[in-house]
Amino acid sequence: MSRHLRVFFVGGLISYRALFGFLSLWIFVPTLILTPIFQILLFAYIGRAAGARSDEFYVVGNAIQCSSVPCLFAMTQTIADERFYQTLGPILISPAGRLPVFLGRAVPVILNGAFVAAFALFAGGLILGVSFDGAAWARLVPVLCVATFSCTGLGLVNAALGLRIRETAVLSNVFVGLLLIFCGANVPLSALPAWMAEIGRGLPLTHAIEAARAVAAGGSLASVRGLLGRELLIGAIYSAAGFGLIRFLELQSRRHATLERA
Amino acid sequence: MSDSANARAEAREPGPSSTNQVRGFVRVARLLAFGWLLHFKMLSQSAFDGFLAILWPLFFATVAFFVFRSGHASSALGPVALGAAVMGVWTATSVSASSALQRERRLGTLELLVAAPTSLALVLLPVTLATSSIGLYCIVATLLWARLLFGIHVPVAHPLPFALGIVGIVVTIGSLGFLMAVAFVRSRRAWAIGALTEYPVWLICGFLVPVSLLPGWVRPLSWVLGPTWGMRAIRDGAFGGGRPLLDVLVCFGLAAAYVAAGVLVLGTVIDSARRRATLSLT
């Protein structure tokens, strides 16, 4: 068991460093720090112009939706890097046990995503005059982590698809865009056509955003446990699907030698 | 002299004379036009990049339409559709233009462009104008999307100012892109900085949100950006009212200012780069 834990933590840490090592400060700061703030401002003002919802509504919704960028891209990049450096094959067949390895890769992504969301909440809120007290933060942080866990599951699916598709960046952007529309970040599901709301409920982030709004408005964690539970379940399903897809593709590639194709 | 010798003689740069001023002007116009056409052709053929350039603003447009509908501000949907249409022009330009020189470097053509006896500014401007012209596809796509999926009809009350507004916004965004390309000529991360400007420009130039709603200190920034004026002209041309032709004038005026600033900066940057070999042409 301890061997698995070591693989989980050490492997994950190394991968995380490798992941962001290549990203210069010039990309990291704008993408993960500034862009979420700008997005929050954009939609808060759109909301004001439309006379729709409060600033807090857009701050919470967009802060969480923004975490999808690091979750999707980082997870996909990790897997793509493994393939590029031709270590994906060895990892998948190593005796270390695939599950801890992949989970280890996922944890830094989840935590990073939660940080991005938290920072966006704080900074975006600060600019717009929306703030949360300490107690609210204590309740928000776990919700953010659930959100990014769920989204990272989608990231695993994205990563798996990325093993086959060349234009992975386009796919990741499409997922981010779909989440923007369907997950209730800017438009409550009740205001969407029924079929769109159904899709939204099947996507990550939707339940977490609803929970976060409730908790930010003063609700307790217990009151949103149903939402959080559903979000965790969605995350688990996507993670399992992504993991399964990677294994399936690995099996396929052993037959067709496509896994290591750059 | 044989035809071939004639052709070769004419191919060489003619000596100084007064008719050459006119010739020079014609040459500049040809170079801009031809360069624009070629780069537009090349950019149009890059299907996958284009797909995302059109699709990305559509995501945001869709959300904006829903927000305005849910806010019971359905009268604002027309102007919002126009604003959303123009968002794509900025998206097409912001990343593509700032990394224009990076792209040429990757292709291996940058050193050929610098080695040519034409100023780099004249070579670069058509490129950024071509990237903003790609935005025309976005305008069409977004207006179709708004019409077909949301039933938003955009009238065109005054076609001339409307058309001029569209041309103006493409030109001013292309010129702003030129300034950005020049400013980031040394940076290999230029595209990231360009990408960073996407949402701020959408917000500040009044595409989806009236400038009057923005904090007071932001408004001067809006007025200094050409797209703001182009947007006004397009809206007023479509829905009537305002002074669209004046807005178009300001729009083009600012475009000229951006180009002038870019030419100035480019001159000093290239000089310093040649001295310190920092332009890394390959």
Place this chain on the structure above:
Amino acid sequence: MAGAAVIEARELRRTYRTTTGVLRRRPLQVEAVRGVSFAVERGELFGLLGPNGAGKTTTIKMLITLLLPTSGSAHVLGLDVVKHAREVRQRIGYVFGGDRGLYERLSARDNLRYFAELYGVSGKAQRQRIDEVLELVGLAGREQERVEGYSRGMRQRLHIARGILHDPEVVFLDEPTIGVDPVGARELRQTIGELVRAGKTVLLTTHYMFEADALCDRIAVIARGRIVGEGTPSALKAGVAEGTVTEIEVFGVDNGAVDRLRAVPTVTAVTVEERDQKQLLVIQATGERELTAPLLAQLDGVEVGRVSSREPTLEDAYVALVGGDSG
């Protein structure tokens, strides 16, 4: 201006400042070109020959105004490359080898039209001129195809076409046949020869010795940033003509033995070529004296195969010049 050189380089130097190390970056000065001087006469095909990293490309880039020399001066057609860069650019053509440097998604004709505009080839003459250069390089009939479908040899020919569109008096070719198949390369060399026959002055850089030998009127051999030899191909060959080359096949020789060989009197250069299981030692020496015995004496304990003696070729002259300079 009879007698004035068309290309003149005087003590050209170029230093790069770069950084080394990954974590703590330290500045490093790299001297790519260390005082290169030569002159090229009108109508000459001049070769700058040297191994990779010798400074050929840096030198040529200084001459075509892409790089400023750190010190020294260069003139093309009497114009200073630093002060009159634009005038120089109008009168020279620049061609480099490799796949890059063309707009892949455009046709060859569109590529040429673009560069014709950049070089001020006026509207009326443009079409005719483009047809002419396509004919000259042998691409006529294929100019509507997109460059992305072109082979390396075709791209090279298109590069040359681009380089002479504006009918420059001087053409600079940087490793034009690199990576091209032998047949294509031979055709390229024929085209280059025709440029000279048309009255142009050509400066060519290459690391293919036989190419320099076959094409060039004069060669300057450059190594580690310095000119180590200059002259016509025959003069360079003559420089090593009074001498012998001994080739000794060995099976596993150590550096100590090679150093001892170098120390043998009259030996000027020793090179080791790897050939599967064995190595071929090529020893150049001045003088006509038979050296086999003293050389073999230094190889005591080393398994030796065939031994032969022969006269030097231009390749040996090149190796001696390039290998001999320890600077």
